[in-house]
Amino acid sequence: MVRPAVSIRNVGKTWDVKGRPPLRAIDDLSFDVAPGEFVVLLGPSGCGKSSLLYMIAGLETVSNGVIEDDGLAIAGPSPERGLIFQEASLFPWLTILDNVAFGLAIRAELPERRREKAREILRRVGLGDVLDKKPDELSGGMRQRAAFARALVMQPRVLMMDEPFAALDVQTRAKLQDFLLQIWQDSRASVLLVTHSIDEAISLADRVIVFTARPGRVKEIVPIDLPRPRPTRSPRYHEYRDYFTELLAAEVDKAFAEQSGL
Numbered sequence: 001m002v003r004p005a006v007s008i009r010n011v012g013k014t015w016d017v018k019g020r021p022p023l024r025a026i027d028d029l030s031f032d033v034a035p036g037e038f039v040v041l042l043g044p045s046g047c048g049k050s051s052l053l054y055m056i057a058g059l060e061t062v063s064n065g066v067i068e069d070d071g072l073a074i075a076g077p078s079p080e081r082g083l084i085f086q087e088a089s090l091f092p093w094l095t096i097l098d099n100v101a102f103g104l105a106i107r108a109e110l111p112e113r114r115r116e117k118a119r120e121i122l123r124r125v126g127l128g129d130v131l132d133k134k135p136d137e138l139s140g141g142m143r144q145r146a147a148f149a150r151a152l153v154m155q156p157r158v159l160m161m162d163e164p165f166a167a168l169d170v171q172t173r174a175k176l177q178d179f180l181l182q183i184w185q186d187s188r189a190s191v192l193l194v195t196h197s198i199d200e201a202i203s204l205a206d207r208v209i210v211f212t213a214r215p216g217r218v219k220e221i222v223p224i225d226l227p228r229p230r231p232t233r234s235p236r237y238h239e240y241r242d243y244f245t246e247l248l249a250a251e252v253d254k255a256f257a258e259q260s261g262l
C-alpha cells in the first residue's frame with residue numbers, strides 16, 4: 001500500500017482563550033490524503049476546517065491525536081507544505097518577481113538562480129509580463145495567481161488552500177479553478193482545499209470530506225466519480241449536488257442553532 005502523503009489520526013483541537021471557556025473546534029478527526037490526491041474539505045462555518053489546515057501546515061499544534069506528513073509526525077512548518085489564503089498575502093513593497101523568489105532564500109540558492117526559478121514559474125501561471133509590478137498594481141485574480149506561484153516555486157508535496165477563490169468574481173473564479181487543476185496535474189502535489197461551495201467541491205475534488213458542525217468530525221467521505229472536466233449538466237453531477245446539499249443542511253442547522261443559543 002502507498003504511504004499517505006498526509007495522515008490525520010484521531011485529531012482534536014481545543015482553543016484556550018483567556019477569560020473564555022475552552023472551545024472544542026475539532027474532535028476525533030481521522031482521514032488520509034494520498035500522494036497526488038485532490039481533497040476538498042466542506043462543512044458549516046466554524047467546524048474547524050481552517051484550524052485543521054493550520055495544524056497540517058505546522059503553524060498550530062494538535063490537542064489530541066497526530067498528523068503525519070509522509071509518515072513523520074508534524075512538528076512545525078515546512079516548505080514542503082504550502083498554504084494559500086483567501087486573500088493573496090503578498091508583500092506589498094516587493095515586486096511580483098521578488099515576492100515569488102523570496103521563499104527560496106531559505107534554500108540557500110544564489111539570488112540569480114532564485115529569480116530565474118521565480119521567473120519560470122510566473123511565466124507558467126501567465127504572469128510573465130508583470131514581473132516588475134507591485135501587488136497593488138494587479139487585479140485580485142492576478143494577485144491570487146502570484147500567490148499560487150509563490151507556493152509552487154517551493155515545489156511543495158502538499159498544497160493547502162483556505163477558500164482561495166472566495167474573494168473573486170464568478171468568471172475569475174471559474175478560470176482560476178481550471179488553472180488550479182492544470183497546475184495540480186503538472187505538479188502532482190496533494191491538495192487540500194477548503195470551500196463553502198458545493199459546486200467548487202464537485203468540480204475539483206477526487207474526494208470530498210464533509211465535516212459535522214463544531215466540533216468538526218468526519219460526517220462522510222464522498223469520492224467524486226466523474227471525468228474531468230466535470231460534466232456540470234449531467235444527471236450524475238446534479239445527484240452529487242443534491243446529496244451534498246442534504247448532507248450540509250443538517251449540519252448548517254446545527255451550527256446555526258448553537259451560534260444563536262437555540
Ligand SMILES: Nc1ncnc2c1ncn2[C@@H]1O[C@H](COP(=O)(O)OP(=O)(O)OP(=O)(O)O)[C@@H](O)[C@H]1O
Pocket residue numbers: 015016017023025043044045046047048049050051052214
Ligand atoms: N486562533 C484561534 N483562537 C481561538 N479560537 C479560534 C482560533 N482559530 C479558530 N478559532 C475558533 O475555532 C472554531 C473553528 O474555527 P475555524 O476557522 O477553524 O473554522 P472553519 O470551519 O474554517 O470556519 P469558516 O468556514 O467560517 O472559515 C471557531 O469557533 C473559531 O472561532
